[in-house]
Amino acid sequence: MSPEPRPSAPSLEQARRQIRGYGLDADPQSVLVAVRLMAVGARLGQASEVHFSRFGLSTGRYRLLADLEDHGGGKSPSQLAASLGVTRATVTGLLDGLEREGLVVRGASAEDGRGAVVSLTDRGAQRLKDMAAEHFDRLQGLVAGLSVDEREQFLSMLDRIDEGISALTSD
């Protein structure tokens, strides 16, 4: 069963009501933007899983494969964790799945007895190639509602919001 269609977007009125209800003086517009962003982000994440599942992948597995290909050679699980922004434990899990599917191989490191080297298999490279056209096409569709200028602005705002994320996690 799929998630229910689309939850009605939160309104400015709702935000105002909540803030007033607690006797606070927060800016309803700011709160609304934050809440909508989180909602859209969550929906996008789920849509992304649907998208990648067409190719027998998940978002995490795709990102790992793409990172490997972009890097152009073998990479250690630690390096992968760093460039994907996830923990090493998560990389272990992703690799387990990818190796089971034969998209990736784990080898021992030559220099470090503790280390491993992960490489794309031919099958893995082929998989990326097979999905490329449709993948990029759909990505373009995602932002097709924005003009070229708007996309430029959007990128800039996104960067500033990225910095603002620390407001949620600081202390």
Place this chain on the structure above:
Amino acid sequence: MSPEPRPSAPSLEQARRQIRGYGLDADPQSVLVAVRLMAVGARLGQASEVHFSRFGLSTGRYRLLADLEDHGGGKSPSQLAASLGVTRATVTGLLDGLEREGLVVRGASAEDGRGAVVSLTDRGAQRLKDMAAEHFDRLQGLVAGLSVDEREQFLSMLDRIDEGISALTSD
């Protein structure tokens, strides 16, 4: 162990290289916007979990509590699933946790022998009240890098991207 600091943001150059590598003619800027949005969305989701965990909640559990309070009375799990945009199975899991913590109670429905009615307990309402000031403050911090006008624009663009999400899931 935390996820590694911050993966370097994908660049326009990277997008161009990938597209060229597959011999496609996609617009690198569009692809970049889509990829960055997904990356920021994912980071925001993780930050949100950190934020809510301060109050002994998760994003999902908070949204459920807030929805109940906003609704002003009891609500069935099905209604909750619809307004949160998740499956009923997910609601069952969230309720299990919330009920264990005493923030919510499940009662039998008067009209429908199959149905349940979920209500906020005093403890649940108090929890929301306790966290309100800090919560809204941090939400404001998230979008503090944007001017009032930019926030207005951002909301509009976000809506259009929300519509574009179907490009990922259609068919």
Place this chain on the structure above:
DNA sequence: CCCATATAGTTAGCCACCTAATTACTGAGG
């Protein structure tokens, strides 16, 4: 040379999301 500490990778266990299957009840047609 050896031990202490640090690092690489994995494992185990938690949470939220999903799908699919199960159980219990409703309500409409024969």
Place this chain on the structure above:
DNA sequence: CCTCAGTAATTAGGTGGCTAACTATATGGG
């Protein structure tokens, strides 16, 4: 009536995140 399709909620099992703890190897100081 009574059966049978539909709906409410839960359960079971999978995945990807996380943290914490464990194993194995590296490395630097006495």
